[in-house]
Amino acid sequence: MAKPMSIMNVEVEKIKTARACLQKFRLKLLRPSVGALESGSADLMVAVECLTQLEPVLASRPRSRSLDRALHLEVADLRRELQQVNALFEGAGKFYEGWSHLLSSAVDDAASNYTANGKLSVPTSMQSNNVVVIHG
Numbered sequence: 700m701a702k703p704m705s706i707m708n709v710e711v712e713k714i715k716t717a718r719a720c721l722q723k724f725r726l727k728l729l730r731p732s733v734g735a736l737e738s739g740s741a742d743l744m745v746a747v748e749c750l751t752q753l754e755p756v757l758a759s760r761p762r763s764r765s766l767d768r769a770l771h772l773e774v775a776d777l778r779r780e781l782q783q784v785n786a787l788f789e790g791a792g793k794f795y796e797g798w799s800h801l802l803s804s805a806v807d808d809a810a811s812n813y814t815a816n817g818k819l820s821v822p823t824s825m826q827s828n829n830v831v832v833i834h835g
């Protein structure tokens with residue numbers, strides 16, 4: 700008969716489960732989309748629930764060197780996973796912010812191609828043979 704899982708194993712497994720959920724979300728963020736973010740929110744909720752359950756257990760247990768060492772390693776891995784998720788999430792946000800800026804500029808440019816009386820004028824880019832590149 701298998702022996703019951705020790706407190707240490709429960710704590711370590713909770714952190715491993717949270718890490719696995721973050722890893723799934725990180726992989727989804729490699730190709731960020733609305734669908735990826737929506738399905739990733741479920742992964743994040745599982746990770747948060749694991750960590751929420753773990754917090755009171757850690758606060759109430761006696762200190763142990765072997766337990767502390769195992770947990771310290773798992774928490775360090777969890778922290779790295781969180782940093783990667785955060786970096787990917789920020790990158791996705793910047794990408795979509797830039798994309799929306801480009802799209803809104805295109806809309807603004809399209810509106811400026813009409814004359815005051817509502818007739819389509821020649822687009823500004825077609826009126827010149829010069830190309831202007833701004834690098835900054």
